[in-house]
Amino acid sequence: MKHDPDSEPDAEPGAPSAGGPGAPRGGGRAALARWVARRLLLAVVVVLGAATVTFGALRLTPGDPVKVMVGISAAQNPEIVEQARHETGFDRPLAVQYADFLGDLARGDLGWSYQLQESVPTVIGDNLWPTVSLTLAGFALAFLIAVPLAVATAGRRPAWRALSSLLELVTVSIPGFWVGLLLLTFFSFRLHLFPATGGTGLSGLVLPAVTLALGLVGLFTQILRDGMARALDEPFALSARARGTGETAVRLRHALRHALIAISTISGWTVGALLTGAVVVETVFGRPGLGRVLATAIQNRDFPVVTGITIVSGALFTLITLGVDLLYRVVDPRLREAPA
């Protein structure tokens, strides 16, 4: 699940071109279309691969999935177990199950959740937005905190930088459930500013998003600061200063843009981290969401839900990666000229 090597930016791309967003030169448009088409095809392969690996891995989990599914007491009643085995198709040979799985997938049928008694697309549909809004809010918040911190401390103010580094270490290290409980205790139970659980509106999103964001702030800040410090040592920074550009402008217009490339590089990883973090946050705050549904589905061997969520998140992941790679071509002209 890494980016194609051919789209990985070099360690230090040159200065971003002044060109506006995505303005391929003549002839580049067709090349770009070919490149996107190829990448989309590859994305399908990646998603299929992820689905297959999940399909296989689930069947390697210890124990009889059907017995786990029906629960301990019912699992001891052979009649119930056989009924459930038949309903879920586990009574058929593995090859047939896999063929059925692929066939259903080709028809866009993600299956039926045994545990939830609901079609998988409905399950995902009902839980997708709460998770997406949570992760988007968490990502945006982390970004908004990290940028000023990095801009303020990169390459200067050693005391502030040390303090910021310490805080970054702390936020990366403390577990999300603890942060969540601290936030709840203070802002919800004491100050009554936000609902503790079940808030579905904006006010219910604040504390979960802050919890999720705190885990990322440290990482983002460090990456941004490193990138900025390096960019500020580059000749282009020197020449900008020589032109009389103010320090803040140099940082924002030149160094920061540079450092942002690294953030987009790890955005794929970030999506995964946010989804994982969402499980904890969703549990602490009693929120609906894909993370918790996935965790419960694995525990209960609700295979269609697990593969369904894998496919959807795999598709999201590859699309984001594709978007990031497109962004590189905007940001870094050298990649644009690389043969597609």
Added chain:
Amino acid sequence: MDDVSPSRPAADGGSHPARAPRRAPERAPAGPGPARPRTRGPAAVAALGLAGALAAACGGSGHAGGDAAGLTYASAGLVNCLDPQASASRLISIIDRNLFDSLVATGPDGKIQPWLATKWEVSPDGKTYTFHLRSGVTFHDGTPLDAAAVKATMDHAVDPKTKSVYASSLLGPYTGTKVVDASTVRIDLAKPYTPLLQSLSTPYLGIQSPKALRASCTKPVGSGPFSFVSWTQNTSIVLKRNPSYAWQSPTAKHTGPAKLAQLTFRLVPEDGARYGALTSGQADLIDDVPTANVKALKSASGLRFLQKDIPGTVENITFNPSRPPLNDVKVRQALQRSVNVDQLVKSVFNGVYARAWSVLSPASPGYTASLQNSIPYDPAAAAKLLDEAGWTGRDAAGYRTKNGKRLSVRWPVGAQLIRPSENILAQGVQAEAKKAGIEIQYVSEDSGAFVRDVISGNLDLYINNWRALNPDILRNMYASDRVPAVGGSNMFHIKDAQLDGWLNGAAATEDAAARQKAYADVQTRIVQQGLSLPLFVPSELLGVSDKVQNLNFDASLYLQFYDVSLGKA
């Protein structure tokens, strides 16, 4: 109790369909017992009972009918399927009690009273029960509640497709239901089974609308005082008052529609968040109060703490007598005496739970107090018993050996099913056993491996408890014919002629004194034969806002919301 105007369809499906993992293994009761699944340990048990009394909604408000916001109950429980015949967990039963009515009700004195059935006859041979249904009762979808609906519900309970966790076992030797006429229905049994009426009074056999049976996991339709509104998975379940309700249980304190306009169940598994929700007024009622917070809650203003012991079997470690080394009664008795249960229970649960001496809860009818102190912590006696059993050697690790073989028992637990406090308790038991020279291999397993071990009997110890009003639960766990393959919970295939005689005799007799005697004998034998080590009496631990009024429990200690109203704190 009189005529009833047709109720309007209540379940407007405004919101998300319910959806939660069905039968999450963690919460599935290990046996037919109604008790709460092991998952949450003692606390779990505790959680359900309380639900009845809900706290007032945060807004405080008027009574009867005036509570627009309704009551919010934050529970540690999980909800996977609202079909009462399919599931068995404390929280689901509490929710279902508001949605479904039963043929009969069990009064506080244990007497059976008429409810949806105005009267009934039992045939002289005890094998046929004929019920005469009350007229004018309608389901939330407008369907009349008639004999056909009762039959559909009973057939649904025993249908393998329902995969009933508990309800089918409640029907005992059930053979079928016949519709005599629209308002008369007959239940046939293969042999006399006196617990039947009591079974029928539980929410597990609440009558469902036949039209809604197929989807009742997620969109339940009954005739109860509240109707289903929405279920947001892992988050909340909302019910609203059924305005046409007029056929309340005879145990209720008022008549007509419920007093609360709305009932919201919030699913808050995190202890700190749940307790905080109560103290900050975001919930009117919580269950499973963390034992560490009990002291603070007792002195909090505007809040009260309620603790009620739950009937059924206590939290106990059942021993597997079907394979070595616990097939030797002396080893089992030694293990019972080598654990300082008093001390462990007190320190792990902050003194909140009472130590248990019998497998049956003191809150159960049939409980015998004669076992008090019958298996005290006595390392010397344990050592003597082990010597007599031939476990006289010692290996390098200090464990006893016999013929070079270490005295070792296996205790797997489902990692996702066990609560942290139970985990500590189990490790305490393990440490105590080690002092006596008995090795306990306490293994935390993935749910798949755990279910496999339980089914194949690859375990020597099993911790569990079952909520059940009727002591007949003991038959389901200890009678030789109640093996798991037929839906029983005698998972270790215990075969004891004396136990069988008493248990089956008690289930078939109407003589209360004889039953009491039989159950006392059963409890004594279970403890004396070392089939179980009782640990503590599970109880409901509820935190309740003072706004909540008329919070009551039914006979099985499930919270009742029908009479609840919200006043000023």
